[in-house]
Amino acid sequence: MCLAIPSKVIEVGEFEAVVDHGGVKKRVKLDLLAEPVEVGDYLLIHTGFAIQRIAPSEAEETLKLFEELIRATFDDEGPPVS
């Protein structure tokens, strides 16, 4: 099962990091990340491995896209729905 919620990095070692996942500290392996990880980063974790660094700013971008789609569609005079 995919863990949908990212975990925050609280300690970084050479090959592993410690993350806080909902108040639980977990050791995760960094083998699958090409870029270095820093304390405070958010990571997606899958079966004990970090699989992606999440940029919190991207969350803002996505929320903006929701707005844009809603606005664009309701402003759109385009072809009728059916």
Next chain:
Amino acid sequence: MMKDLRFRDRAKAEELARLIERLAPAEPVKLVHICGTHEVTITEFGLRSLLPPQVEILEGPGCPVCVTPVEHIDEAVALAEQGHIVTTFGDMARVPGTRKSLEGARSEGADVRIVYSIADAVELARKAAKEVIFFAIGFETTAPTVAAAMLDGVPDNFSLLVSHKLIPPAMAALLEGEHDISGFLAPGHVSTIIGLEPYRIFPEKYGMPVVIGGFEPLDILYSIALLLRQLREGTPKVENAYTRAVGSRGNLRAQEVLYEVFEVTDHYWRGMGLIPGSGLKLREEFSSWDARERFSLKVKSNESLHPGCRCAQVITAKATPDQCPLFSKGVCTPRTPYGPCMVGEEGMCHIWHRYGGRPKL
């Protein structure tokens, strides 16, 4: 933990629901997602109740446990019965094989251990005097973790029973032959690994819209809106609605690690049959860690499902759990499962059972 409640905002969900209603065509639309975690969000938050009646979203073959061939379960049981330590993920141990499940073998004295990660299995092997086998199931998200552990180095008493599968070939299999699918909501974290490229075939060859979506309620509603917009505009393409976790090329490091250890092979999917290029096997250089080569494994497997079980229809998005008499009569439950879709935590039947079935609208 970054639980971003803005992705669960009720007012915004209602706005997106109105948008979906606006974009929905008059004729029925069947959208298919391929991910147990998507199904959990859709069911837990009752998102189906926000969709117009002609828009349906179903789970395809997104539950790795559900599609694992009985033959592989039987092989794992045989290894446990030979006296080795067999490790795997929790729900895999509960799926019945031809004679018994791994859990059943454990109740008879075999050493079967549930692990959270392959790293736990490797750690166990370092301390154990016996052979330790990791029954490796899962899709593109899990396979790189197994590959990484192999590249890190494993002890001699460790081996793998590989049953990894690839999602895009199974999506393509759904479109071969008769189907009524209008678009795909592609899985979030499989896409984190593989990126957008492997999905291009769907718009290009099948004219099928694809949107990669995240796991929060608004992510899913937004993805559905994008799929409906593609259908409305008649411009099928691959869109990424989960950019905070999915880059267009995916996780290149994970792909590199994955294909250093594994290569693509044809694979049998329970309830679907043989799908070309849909599985992984260890490369020649790693074959000495292949449990199938190390141990004598001759099993006689019965792949057929219980006569009343609709799991094959559920994983091919041809039926919902409540259309199965065993589900609707309450005969098939996680405690008394008739098929793997009720056992796997990502199976649609298991999830619907957990959250009380279809919303009454």
